[in-house]
Amino acid sequence: MLDFYFWPTPNGYKPLIFLEEVGLDYRIKPVNIMAGDQFRPEFLKISPNNRMPAIVDGDRTLFESGAILLYLSEKTKQFLPPKDTARYEVxxxxxxxxxxxxxxxxxxxxxxKYAELDIPYAKNRYFKETERLLGVLNKQLNDKDYIVGGYSIADMAVYPWALEADDLSVDLSKFPHIADWLTRMGDRPAIKRAYAIGEPIAANVKVDADAKAILFGTAK
Incomplete structure (x- = not known):
């Protein structure tokens, strides 16, 4: 049984989607980042960078969502081509x-959304870079159902973040191939299950000032 340290954020959903796709036995260990669980000594032994997600699989401990996806794909031999060009494209x-x-x-x-100071330059700089990157993804998806042709861990990694574009008021009509891909991804049963599992976990957590200070590491 794999222990999965999770909170419903884009990075948290990435391994959860994989786990639901392949049907591995796992149990969720919630890491309430609004309550500062990521700073608890017992969690820092698993994830020294005080970030979730993380996994414990037997004697194997891993943090960083990308590393977890690579590990799980190699463990199950799914969603990552075994060698050569296709593997490195993913x-x-x-x-x-x-x-x-x-x-x-x-x-x-x-x-x-959260900074105490209103810094227009920072807002514009990161929003424009987000749009630039979405433009890169939109071009990549121009003639493909998935990012590298076949469904892979690349799609699982990108989807939860791309899904947040609407929350940032990004005009997805400028990125029609992403919009189609988001619909295609959202129709996958495993993705539906992942979000049905994840969303209730934080449903009653309020993002107040103290919680934001903990989340962004500015708590005194």
């Missing part, structure tokens, strides 16, 4: 999400 788009889309959308979300 890996490069996984890295694109980890190093680009996720961080830029995260910063846009912070400065637009």
């Amino acid at each position: 890996v490069q788009w996984l890295m694109w999400q980890m190093g680009g889309l996720g961080p830029m959308m995260g910063q846009a979300n912070y400065f637009i």
